[in-house]
Amino acid sequence: MIPAQFDYVAPASVEDALAALAEHGDDAKIIAGGQSLLPVLRMRLNAPEWIIDLGRIESLRGVRDDGDSIVIGAMTPHSVVGSDPLVAEHATLITRAVEHLADAQVRHRGTFGGALAHADPAGDLGAPVRALGASFVIQGPGGTRTVSADDFFVDLFETAIGDDEILTEVRVPKHTGWGAHYEKFVRVAHQWPIVAVAATVRVEGGTIAEARIGLTNMGSTPLRAAAVEAALAGQPATEAAVRAAAAHAAEGTHPPSDLNGDADYRRHLATVITRRAVLAAAGA
Amino acid sequence: MTATAVDHEIGRDRRRKEDQRLITGRTRWTDNIVLPGMLHLAMVRSPFAHANIASIDTSEAQQAPNVIAVLTGADFGDELGVCINAWPITPDQVTPVHSPMPSDRVSFAGEIVAVVVARSAAEARDAAELVEVEYDELPAALDLKEAAADSVLAHPDLGTNKSALWVFDSGEAGTGGNVEDAIGKARADGIVIEREYRQQRLIPAFMEPRSVVVDPTGEQLVMYSATQIPHILRFALAATTGVPESKIRVIAPDVGGGFGGKLQVTPEEWIAWAVGRRVGKPVKYTETRSESLMSGHHGRDQWQKLTLAAEKDGTVTGLKVELLADLGAYVAIVGGGVPVLGAFMFNAIYKFPAYHFACQTVLTNKTWTDAYRGAGRPEATYAIERLMDELAAEVGVDPLEVREKNWIKHEEFPFTTVAGLEYDSGNYEAATAKARQMFGYDELRAEQMARRASGDPVQLGIGVSTFTEMCGLAPSRVLGQLDYGAGGWEYASVRMLATGKVEVTTGASAHGQGHETAFSQIVADRLGVAFEDVEVLHGDTAVAHKGLDTYGSRSLAVGGEALVRAADKVVEKAKPIAAHLLEASVEDIDFAGGRFSVRGTDQGMAIGEIATAVFAAHNLPDGVEPSLDSDATYDPVNFSFPHGTHLCAIEVDTETGALKMRKYVCVDDVGNIINPLIVSGQVHGGLVQGIAQALWEEAVYDDSGTLVSGSFVDYLLPTAADTISFDIDHTTSPATTHSLGVKGVGEAGTIASTPAVVNAVVDALRQYGVHDIQMPCTPERVWRAIQGGGAGGSTEGAAMPHFDPSEPGQDSTEGAGA
């Protein structure tokens, strides 16, 4: 497991990183925590000539409060996101999802931005950030732009980040006081989800006032279960009501078939897991 | 500081001596070995399951930086040798020649076609990517049943895929009746259970990938290898490469697990050997995990067609077993012998009056298969324990009841089985009673009924496995009758050092089992020296010059007994010397607690003092040689037959098919226990490995013969997070055929647990008309079974693409090696 030879640069600022990216173009690859990129290199599935390491750029690290949103730096490791009090208070869904992401070693190295930029539809962070309506701050040679979660995920392993751009931070609107639950269906603990559901709900006096639900691994990108969200709004937080709404979970999805399950099985799982996630999020 | 001997080492929970160095990795793993001027190898492997090699262009690779040579099969002649099959199970077995690096045709994806020799491992790997191989693809024999019908040939020159048909019939052998008569009678007025079970293909995923270093610079050619079998390896190198055995030294340094997967003579070892000799410098090859999964031998892979005959009340009357066993592309060192090891175990603990076993071994274009923890016996145990549950369901009684009706009663030992083995000791009643009580069997059955009655979405299943197995391989005479290419004895020596310390050598070759600790305990007791004063040496043919290595739960039952005999000889040698030094007659000397004493006096000498006196040799009796060192070679007179009762409760989430283990209890009878902590470790680890076959592991190939589950993303190994804490205990029926009274424990957990788990799953689902779930019992299979979809077919589909390289703007490099 030895990667092909590459040159390595670790710039100290986003500007320097962008300059390096501009200079080496297609021959370069950004490395964040390396937890997805290194296996690719070591299995020689890819052989970039340059590796640009964002690890020394302090400004990309950390979580801050920005009024209506919290802002998570792209290079913040999963372990930090998972234990951050701001995230826990205002975006509990992300805290819940990170708890289930890989193992402690991977959470220590892997980064929030790296995972989202990698855009594995089985990744655990896409569904919660979509559900929470996050937006993505992307910096390139022409400056900075912001992309909504709905537009960020383009396809399998493909995002709105251009070849010459870097994801710098993710802005997550505060969902303070919302109940949240991430239900991950796996065969062994260290696996990527076969299917997972990220649910966060605002309950008012026993009624689900608002629900936001993201689906993991039910298509080529993380998905929103819009039909379930609509069906839940205004319903009582009861088993029967949630069951009826969750029956819509697989609508419009195109899950994969692989060693861990056929598409139709995943569609079925989505309905069961959505029900469980919503009920848990609602504290019911 | 001098350590002092305690009263009894045997039976103590000694922490393992070897753990610190093994766990920290600060030790001599093969890959840690660095020799002066050492070169590194990288292999070029076929991406095709079956293809003619049209051409191999090594020119570009030869030009790469620091490449010394790029060699193919054609560059070597006979000096490359062949990988051997040591157990042709029938005289007419069809056995393809297994070149370590074929030059004309590849027979499985992952087979080596060229080797690059370079100054660093990275440069070797880089250059391997530059070797251009042109293949003409051939149709591949992949499906076991189709291959058995010779529809596509794995080796066209052989004309058939059928390698050997091995048959045992109790009627013909005179060990029982005619099974067809029994089945005929049962069809008329009894019960016939007919089932077909699949033993999926598994991969022995040892922690340390295989690694080999060859040093040709001394007088002897030295091979270091991460192997279970240094002695057999040495013999095979001599036998097939023309190098005299006396010129070969094989060293198995610390080895990180094997589970049968390192009971092999591998193409990589043979290639490293040939290259080292060719270039005259030390060479090293260490496989990647991907290479390990793809090309290290696999295990299991059988179809089992089973017919059990019984009377209406559940008394068994006959068992017929028809197996198809997938050998993969070649007949490995034990190869077709693996299912034969199971042939004697299908009847298990039950008094079948008639038994017929037939196994057809079949060649395919998949990775070759061989021993994997349990080797033959897990397959047998799975089949019979699943069948006994089916029989219980048919009769309408508790699965434990039907077992009790048929098992050998404790007062009936020694018992000669319908397969012709003599079980020396055991007590199935005692183990079962204890397990039942620990498990809370009746309470869990009550809970099961309650959940059924209330239609709970979570249903409970209870699985039983009352296994036995044969281990402690093996009486040489029996192996001879089975045409195995070697004996089954083991060797040990005891050397008394001048300072009173003790050096022990054993021909067993530990690779994680804890021999150093357990063997030290035995010697400490036998010689009355301190545990800390015993050093156990192994795994080097120049140190332990003979031996038959470690597999088949044999090291303690066979190697331990050899050690006892060697130690006893030391005492016998020391006695006249003690008498001489104590000025007493030999008849008056007693030996106890490490001390030779003159009976009826307070005079005596410690064995260490005698060792010092022997070293000085100043004052020995006339004609006595100045040495206490002794050795022994022990050939077992019988196998050992551990047994146990395993009970497993599983919760089935009927909405998703997810399974959750609730409780696992096992009461094993492994005879006397030298070190309970080590036994627990073996049982816990063994259980997880067997449970993993039931629930998680499977080597899956696609239609073109590519291993889909080629990484740990898709080959699902459990971790501690996926298992529960097992409740284990023991009963003790000492083995009667040797002095230690131990039985093997290395494979017991693996053999027993698989059917316990699947029986639990099926038990939960029987109410829905389900009577089988194919392994591994994935949530999807379970869910489909509940939906009325049967046991589940073969696993299909792609791997999860988490490391997809196809990101925009990037070229990917291609290469079959990884």
Ligand SMILES: Cc1cc2nc3c(=O)[nH]c(=O)nc-3n(C[C@H](O)[C@H](O)[C@H](O)COP(=O)(O)OP(=O)(O)OC[C@H]3O[C@@H](n4cnc5c(N)ncnc54)[C@H](O)[C@@H]3O)c2cc1C
């Ligand atoms: C054993 C194992 C188990 C895992 N299990 C899970 C799991 O259960 N669930 C889960 O969600 N994930 C899992 N992962 C993946 C993990 O979450 C990774 O951390 C994540 O996918 C990638 O993050 P990284 O920081 O390591 O990114 P890297 O591997 O460094 O980069 C990944 C990709 O993103 C690009 N990239 C990274 N940062 C940026 C940026 N700021 N701007 C633009 N492009 C960027 C890189 O160029 C690369 O293409 C697992 C990984 C491993 C090794």
